[in-house]
Amino acid sequence: MAEASRNEKKNARRQAREQVFGLLYETEFHEGETAEQILGIARAMGERGCRNILITRMDAEKAAIVSAGVELEYHPEARLGIAFPGDRPALGSIVVCTGGTSDMPVAEEAALTAEAM
Secondary structure, eight states, X not given: OOHHHHHHHHHHHHHHHHHHHXXXXXXXXXXXXXXXXXXXXXXXXXXXXXXXXXXXXXXHHHHHHHHTTSOEEEETTTTEEEESOOOOOOOSOOOOOOSXXXXXXXXXXXXXXXXXX
């Protein structure tokens, strides 16, 4: 599949989610995407007014590159970035618990995701 066609499909899916969920803007980036691709998508979403864009499976090297181009809140333990961080009003309480320290990165990612939503 051509790169342009793949990007068009991603953008269409993203726009459909935005219409369904309103203010909930979540994106998932897989480890195979380059920092430049992540930056481009985050910028495009930010230009449309999206805030609290979740970028998952992000390593520190990609975070450094992305943060040079957009405002980014990076959480290394969770390997999660939040582009264009904005207000995140608390709507209730949740508990994220783990069975041990090896689960901490997943628990931290879950907690940050819940806060962003």
